[in-house]
Amino acid sequence: MTTEPADDRPPAAGPSANLIAAAVVVLLGGAAIAGATDLGSGPGTWPMIVGVALVVLGLALAVQARRAEPPERFTRSSLLVVAAVASMIVYVAVIATIGFEIPTLLLAFVWLRFLGKETWRTSIAVSLGIVVVFYALFVGALDVTIPHLF
Amino acid sequence: MSAVIDGFAVVLEPTNLLYCLVGVVIGMLIGVLPGLGPAATIAILLPVTFGMEPVTAVIMLAGIFYGAQYGGTITSVLLRLPGEASSVVTVFDGYALARQGRAGAALGIAAIGSFVGGTLSIVALTFVAPIVAGFALDFGPPEYTLLALLGIMLVATISSGGRIRALAAAGVGLLLATVGRDDFTSAERFTLGNLSLADGIDFVPIAMGLFGLGEILYNLEERHRAVQPPAKVTGVWPSRADLRQSSGAIGRGSVIGFVLGILPGGGAVLSSLAAYALEKRRSKHPERFGQGAIEGVAAPETANNAATTSSFIPLLSLGIPANATMAVIFGALLIQGVTPGPQLVTEHPELFWGVVNSMYIGNVLLLIMSIPLLGVFVRILRVRATVLAPITVLITLVGAYTVNNSVFDIGLVIGFGVLGYLMKKAGFDPGPMVLAFVLGSLLETSLRRSLLLFDGDPTGFVTRPISGTLFAMFLAVVLLPLAGTLLRRRRPAPTAGGEVAAHPEADRPTDTAQTQTGSMEPGPTVNESAENRPADSQQMKSGLVAGKPVSQSPSSTGPADAQVGSMAERPGESPSRNPNSETKEPE
Amino acid sequence: MKITLPALGLAGLLLLTGCGGNLDSDGDSGSTAAYPERAVTLLVGQDAGGSTDLIGRALADPASKDLGQPITVQNKPGANGAVAAKELAAAKADGYTVMVFVGSLAYITPLAVPADQAVDINNYEVVTGISQDDFVLIANPQTGFKTVQDIVAAKRPIKFATTGVGTGSQLTQTLLFAQAGVDATAVPFNGGAPALTAVLGGQVDVAAVQLGEAKEQIEAGKAVPIVTFATQRPSYMPDTPTATEAGFQVPVQQSRAIVAPKGTPKEAVDRLRTAFQKGFADQAYKDFNTKRLLTANEVDGTALLQQWNGSLQTYRDLVAQHKIDLTAK
Incomplete structure (x- = not known):
């Protein structure tokens, strides 16, 4: 714990970021209350209670937003996360139509080579390895009905 | 008693020993793979058991069940991927230990705890199964309501983030649990017209997304800010000190696990949660929890394994399956022409005792197998993060698919992964959200069922003996710390939070803790080992209020960020779920 | 770049050995001559290990022997089988996707859910009835x-x-x-x-x-x-x-049937029915039925539709007559 350099703490965002987090909680609570109202009493009662609790908690978070530790700021390297999420969304979008093998190969490769800055050699070898092992494990051994091409 | 000994004779037949081994190996494998749970695996393997003797079949299937429990621990500790709801609590300290290079100790203590918990639970099962079976029947909807409520309060106290943040996350978890067709009216709630959500969201995508994928995404960003050396693995085995530190936790975890495991539905999750909360509360240094406290792994792992074993009691002595896996084993027995029920012990003693005794052997096998495997598993952490990340991501995505054979669930994992990442950035701990999600539908449905049973009269909760007792416990959990806060506020002592803030260099948690306990708890600080201190109100206070985790080094990453947040919020906080408590200003 | 060569070789080998995939895209539909030429998927709308799942698995085993192709059980749990039924309706009507349909979904659930969420059994092709609980x-x-x-x-x-x-x-x-x-x-x-x-x-x-x-x-x-x-x-x-x-x-009663998408060629439906009837005659399956206290209801599609539609009408009338609201709290 103590061996890490002291300057690797992510930069903190301003206290306003805490207000945004609090606002999200309030909004969620509000959405729950709105949905609960539509459902009416019975199915809606419990979501209503939870919604009200969330609004109260969100307001409490807002009150102490200035004192609480601020969230971390988004930096340029946050773009990596965006890229990673985008790659997974493409993965889930195509898996049903073209099977899991090619998307798995490509996702692994993109993560290794571009997100992980591994060498070409390692990236290709590892991503191929992943596909072969996954195929053997999920299709061969476990007979899972995941969409597969081969 | 001779039936018990005959049972051993049954188990020690080579075929049965072999299938016991096959069972625990398969169990461990599928426990390691997220997604495919023991229930589904057993269902898939059912045709294989058609040709077997009933005893052999159940011995193997039971092996899969408790083998999977242990396998789930491995991914929880190494990759922050809890495969089962009962492993969620293990993530808190298990993953923290792994990041400190002590994954071996965590896994080792989990193996030992599981062994002890499992074995003690079997001993108890052997002697008292018929007597305690009725206990499961005394638990009706009102009792479950209070148990779930207690569980959710515990969730907020065990979290490493700030109290209000933890409660807000728990609230979102409760809300997520309402998604799907209402059990009482079949009205669709928050499904946005999507049929895939009609049965609600599955636990696996939520847990995998918030914990595992969220962590990976966070680290992806982190990696480029500072070079993070892979954790140095310091020793593969739990040290003597680890064992000494955990022995009490293992003992108490066994008892909690055995008792709660008997309850059908949610027993294992509640037991791991309760065992963890108890240890944190008893501890002299509760702030270590969430930062890699070895008891924080020992307690829940012992408890969930003990619960796994005792969940056989309702099945074998009442014919009631306590969870999904038990339901499949019930089905397997039916196919074998044996109907589990009240008469099983008298009609098929060889089966009853064969199964019970196979669990002794199975636990020994698991221990023997897992100890040498520790070194292998721990080596996974030596793989560069850049290589490990895509492998973990893909296992998570494919694993999510295998739960319901649904591509939709893969999408959910990604969504919750993004949420987990954002929560981590904002200093919210996903633990309360996942656990509240697990307990949420139990709480809501039990509450509504109770009100139906009471014809809408809530005083029914107090008049039933067990639920009345639980209600008193609930009040104790909520009110005692509140009273503690009020008492403390009258005393003009400097708050620990201020002290720590004044000494940002204080990087050894123990130091700050001593400062803290010294300044705030004039109570029993003499001599005691954690095991024999009474759980009096001082303890409650120290666990719930004074014992909020206080930061260690400001240089540390990850959970520590949330810690600092909690420190700043801490002084004025009280459990705000209680309608009587208003949020107070500090100072 | 040498590494890619074995990969290409592997891919080529897999292509040569033929596609064993489970995607719908391969093979032309309605290939009546050689049905079945590959594995048949049996959807189960309930969790693995439940009654319906066990029945499906107990039946798939002997039926696949007659069919000469494996019958793969695939669980798609959700909404008492409505999720699987929706998937079945969208599947290609070529006889390679069938489902274990539970009667309550066809004749009880419609009384408890809004009309747009109800599943109509008449939009499917019934292969055969199975049994009743x-x-x-x-x-x-x-x-x-x-x-x-x-x-x-x-x-x-x-x-x-x-x-x-x-x-x-x-x-x-x-x-x-x-x-x-x-x-x-x-x-x-x-x-x-x-x-x-x-x-x-x-x-x-x-x-x-x-x-x-x-x-x-x-x-x-x-x-x-x-x-x-x-x-x-x-x-x-x-x-x-x-x-x-x-x-x-x-x-x-609870009743179960094997159901295919509407428009499945008659040849395929008949072939499947023959296979499942062979399955019903299997001794292990019969034992299974006895042990689970199930009553055989191995009728053909027309008879089953008559039963189920009749039940729906009966229950609708009874519910209306006694002014019962199944969705009430």
């Missing part, structure tokens, strides 16, 4: 209830456990108590085991569960059978009257 009303011995008359004579409001909203368990009891004039409150539980537990623990007075689930408890004297909702007395419960004998009109 009967429900039994059980009471906790401490209630002293032995017959429906006892419940009526008790002249007190009672609580009954159901296995969920829109299930046979709910429908049977609601109809029975409406006809008997008993003030009864439904307490929905999530499945048979919790409902049974609630009766054994005395949380509720009575519950209707499937025979197989309650058999052991009844034999051990922990639960008292009051009536069955079968059409005739089940052979191992000769002393328990049916609801009809007790004077009530509550003919409710």
